[in-house]
Amino acid sequence: MAGTGYDRQAAEDYRAAREVPRDGLDAWRAAVAEAVPLAPGMTLLDVGAGTGAFADAFHAWFGVTVLAVEPAEAMRALIPASAAIHALDGRAEALPVPDGCADAAWLGSVLHHIGDLAAAARELRRALKPGAPVLIRNAFPGRCDRDLRVRFFPETARTIDGYLGVDQVCAVFAEAGFARVGLHSLPQQSAPTLRAFADGLRRDADSKLRALDDDAYARGLARLRAAADADPEEPAVSWMDLLVLA
Ligand SMILES: C[S@@+](CC[C@H](N)C(=O)[O-])C[C@H]1O[C@@H](n2cnc3c(N)ncnc32)[C@H](O)[C@@H]1O
Numbered sequence: 001m002a003g004t005g006y007d008r009q010a011a012e013d014y015r016a017a018r019e020v021p022r023d024g025l026d027a028w029r030a031a032v033a034e035a036v037p038l039a040p041g042m043t044l045l046d047v048g049a050g051t052g053a054f055a056d057a058f059h060a061w062f063g064v065t066v067l068a069v070e071p072a073e074a075m076r077a078l079i080p081a082s083a084a085i086h087a088l089d090g091r092a093e094a095l096p097v098p099d100g101c102a103d104a105a106w107l108g109s110v111l112h113h114i115g116d117l118a119a120a121a122r123e124l125r126r127a128l129k130p131g132a133p134v135l136i137r138n139a140f141p142g143r144c145d146r147d148l149r150v151r152f153f154p155e156t157a158r159t160i161d162g163y164l165g166v167d168q169v170c171a172v173f174a175e176a177g178f179a180r181v182g183l184h185s186l187p188q189q190s191a192p193t194l195r196a197f198a199d200g201l202r203r204d205a206d207s208k209l210r211a212l213d214d215d216a217y218a219r220g221l222a223r224l225r226a227a228a229d230a231d232p233e234e235p236a237v238s239w240m241d242l243l244v245l246a
Contacts, residue, residue, distance in 0.1 A: 010205070011051060011074035017202035019053040022060070024189030028137070028242070029061050031184050035244045036104045036133050038062035045069065045102035045127055047092045047120070048110030052079030058106065059084050067097050092120035095127050102128050108137045112163045121176035133246040134178060141165050146239035148190060148197065149208055152227070153220030156208040166243060178245040190236045194228035197236035 006014065038044065040063035046055045049068035059066050059082075069090045070076040079087040090096035092107070092114045105124050114120050124134055139147055139160045149156045164172070170180045191197035201224075203209040203217060212220070227234070 006072040008074045013205035015051040017205035042103040045105040125176040136243040148238035152224040181244040184242045
C-alpha cells in the first residue's frame with residue numbers, strides 16, 4: 001500500500017535498529033498483564049504492527065492469536081506469520097477484521113502515523129468486544145524526558161511536541177465510547193549498556209534522529225559517548241507511556 005514510507009530497505013533497517021530486545025520489555029509485559037487478562041483462546045488486534053515484534057511477543061507471552069494489521073507491504077512481509085499470527089493488509093481507519101473479534105488492541109508507536117484518528121477509534125470500537133481495552137504505547141508531548149533519544153538529543157522532543165497529547169487522544173477516543181483507564185510510564189532496556197546503544201544507533205532508521213541537523217546529531221552523539229565512558233555499566237533504559245482506554 002502506498003504512502004507509508006517504508007520500502008524493503010527501510011523495513012529491514014527498522015527491524016535491525018528499532019525493535020527492542022524481548023528481554024528488555026519485562027515491565028511492558030507486566031503492565032499489559034495487569035491491564036487485561038490475556039490468555040490462550042483470546043485474540044489481540046495489533047494495529048500498525050510494523051515488522052511484528054510485538055505481535056510475536058504477545059503470542060509468546062500470553063498464547064493469544066494475533067491479528068497484525070499493517071499497511072506497508074515491506075513491513076508486513078517481515079511479520080513472523082504463523083497459524084497464530086495473521087499478517088493483514090489494512091489501516092487503522094478501516095480495519096480488515098470482523099465486528100467484536102478482539103479481546104484487546106495494541107497500538108505501538110503508531111498514533112502519529114494515523115491520518116484520521118477519530119475514524120480509527122470508531123473502527124477499534126467496532127472490532128473490540130464490549131469492555132475490551134485499547135493499549136497505546138507512545139511518546140507524548142511533555143512526557144518524554146526519559147526517552148533515551150530525548151535525553152541525549154534534546155532537539156528530538158520537537159518532533160514529539162507535534163504529536164497529540166494524552167488529553168487530546170483521550171478526547172478523540174471518548175467520542176467513540178472509550179474512557180481513560182490508566183497512564184503508565186514504563187522502562188524498556190534498549191541495549192545492555194549505553195555504549196552498545198550508541199554503537200547500534202542508526203540515524204537513517206529513526207525519523208526523530210533524521211529530523212536533526214548534522215550539528216545537533218553530532219552534539220547528541222558526543223553526549224551519549226561521554227555518558228557511556230563515564231559509566232560503562234549503565235544499561236540503556238528508555239521510557240515510554242502505556243495509555244489504557246476501555
Ligand atoms: C513506528 S512503526 C511501529 C511498528 C510497531 N507497532 C512497533 O512498535 O514496532 C509505525 C507503523 O505504523 C504503520 N502505519 C502507518 N499508517 C498507518 C495507519 N493509518 N494504520 C495502521 N498502521 C499504520 C506503518 O506502516 C508502520 O509500520
